Amino acid sequence: ILDEEIDHDEESGHEEEDDGEMGELEEEYRTLQASQQSILQTLKQHRDDDASRGQAVKNQKALWDKTLEMRFLLQKAFTTSNKLPKDSTKSRFCSHDQEIEQAYVDLLDSSKQTLGSMLELQEALLERNQAAKEDF
Incomplete structure (x- = not known):
């Protein structure tokens, strides 16, 4: 046991x-x-x-x-x-024909709008990318 x-x-x-x-x-x-x-x-x-x-x-x-x-x-x-013609030549063209003068004014307006749009795009892109914004 x-x-x-x-x-x-x-x-x-x-x-x-x-x-x-x-x-x-x-x-x-x-x-x-x-x-x-x-x-x-x-x-x-x-x-x-x-x-x-x-x-x-x-x-x-x-x-x-x-x-x-x-x-x-x-x-x-x-x-x-x-x-495009320089200022003196442009003046002679525009003074002879009202349509040419209006087309030239329209071209300037369109160019200003395009430039404004490009600057707005640049600002928007800079807002989205803070690192790039510091370079400006």
């Missing part, structure tokens, strides 16, 4: 030891899971940040392309405007 009691005590000791090890393993498992969740969250955040930066670069490139296209279109107009 004494041997049976010793065996029973040893088994109880092993069970308690097994329970302790199991608890440690479960705690380690929970720690690893929490660590993996944290890493996963960090990776998702980096992915979202990269996607946001990629979209910003894409938008910036599209804006740059449109700005360059507009510059080419305006270059034609500016080149042609340099061919």
